[in-house]
Structure formats: C-alpha cells, structure tokens
Amino acid sequence: MKKLLVVLLGLISLNVYANGCGGEYQPATGTCRIIDSSGRQILYNVPSQSNTHTQPKKIIYYDVKVPSKFGALAFDARSGNIGGALNQNSKAEAQRAAIKQCGAGNKNIHCKVLSWVRNGCVAAATGKLNKQTRVIGGAAEQGAAEKTALLNCKNEGMTECKIVMPEGCSLP
Template identity: 55%
Template sequence: MKKLLVVLLGLASLNVYANGCGGEYQPATGTCRIIDSSGRQILYNVGRPQSSNSGYAQNQPSVVNIDVPSTYGAWAVNPKTGISGGALNMSSRALAEKEAIRTCEQGGQNAPCIIGAWVRNGCIAVAQGKTGKKLRTFYAIEDPDMAEPMALRKCQAAGAVQCKITTPEGCSLPKF
C-alpha cells in the first residue's frame, strides 16, 4: 500500500512539473493558480487542449486575471506614552489608519496618536530597544513570518540594546 501511495504521489508531482505550473496546479480543472506581486490571482489554463490553424490540438496556456481586493493594516502610537493600537484587514488605507488611531487613543484616554506604519497585502511587526536612555521604535513590513525577525534586525542594526517585539506580527492579506 505504501508503494502505491509513493507511486501516486510521484506521478502527481510529475504532472505538476510537466505542466510547467509555477504555482498551485489544480488537475480537476487543468488550471494553475499564481499570486502576483500586487496580490492579484492569475489562473493559467494549462490542461485544456485548443485546436490550432494546422488542425491538431495543442496545449496553449490562457491567462485569466481575477481581481482580488487588497487589504490594508495600520499601526498607530502615542509618542509620549508609547501606547499603540492597530487595525488589520481593512478595505482601504484611510479606513485602516482611522481604525488604528481609534484603537490607540482608547476613547480619548491616550490621545493624540499618530500613524507609525501601514501595510497593503502584507504583515507588520514592531520592536523597541534602548539607545542610551532613549527608547526607540522599529517597525517592519514584510511577508508572513518575516516581519518580527526583520523588526528585531532593524533594532539591533541601529545599535539598540534590549530589543524586543512590542507588537507581534499582524497580517492583512487578500482573501481568495
């Protein structure tokens, strides 16, 4: 049974490689799904034969663009108190910034807050460290699982000590 499973998995991976799909191949429909840098989903139809002028069938990929709405996130902070707030998965940058300020100001108790960073279709994390007696803030906007390490690297590269994540990674990624 194990040998049969290995053979089937091998054939499935060969099929994906043979179709030249650089993303997620869906054999039931013969399509390949790829996400481009702007967050749009692109489907390549790699498995459907099309007839050519010479009368024989050949596989020619066709491109189908699917617009996937972007999502935005923002992080706001009160520079005097250091208290911060954020927003994720908003439909626009303006809405994300407004919500981040609202959560940061906590009903006016922590006003005024300012936007420290915003993100479109990505992740954000914040680190803090000390340089002398001053507390400094470093943020990173990256792909998933990369924002926290990058924020810490920025903090350390600036010569700060006691660098630590103060706002864990939060992501605003498009939904397919």
C-alpha cells in the first residue's frame, strides 16, 4: 500500500513538471508565469500534450503611466452655495474651480474648500448641529463618496444628515 502511494505521488509530481513550464503553471488558463531578471511578469501559453511542437506565445504586461485627475467641493456658509469641480489637472486647479463655481459670479463670496480628491470621487451632505444647518464633504473611491459624506456628517455629531451634492468622480 505504501509503495502504491509513493508511485501515485510520483506520477502526480511528474504531471506538474512535465508541462515544460519552468515557472508557475496556471492549469485553468494553460499559461506559465515567469518573472524575468528585470522584474517583469511574462506569461507563456503552454502547448497542449497533442501539439507539443509549437512555440509558446509570449505575453508581456506593461505599466501605463496615466496622469492623475483632481476634484474638489467648496461651500459658502453665508449664502449656502455649494460648488464643485471635476477632472482638473492639479489640486490647486480643482480648488480654484470649485470656489469659482461656488461663488457663481458673486463678488462677495466666502467659499471654502470642503474636500478634494485625487483619482476618486467627492460628495457633500448636510446635517443639523445645534439648530444650525451645516455642510460637510466626503472623498472616497468610486461608489463610496456619498456614504463617506454621510458618515462624516454623523461623526461630527450632526442629525438629519442627507446628501445635497451627489457623487462626482475625477478618474484618470
């Protein structure tokens, strides 16, 4: 019985190394993953047993540098205006555009940036604290900015929190 187990384990290990991979074999996709000396990941298609004379196909993955995009929210507590800016090339540009949007052409503006984001999303919520209505922002990954704004509102001790500016995203 022990000899049979040893033979069975030997056959299983032979099957693993017989694929000619030389790296980490992925049986689900039939590919072999190898990390070269420069740290790049290379995937080869391992030929099937019936067609062992073909050369494996070499797949190389590259990192693509994509410029970041910024967004911001601004609020004027005196007038109650809210402004936002998305897809700006820098944090400063996003903040300036949000303040300009918040002021909406008024010369007597007191807008301040609530929140900003790089490659993500922003939203604003309003709530009551000591009978005063306040606005608070939230910045997070896509699909979570509104939840973050509501959570920030509640964490500040506000009640009756609700979204006043829905999620907007600045993504590369």
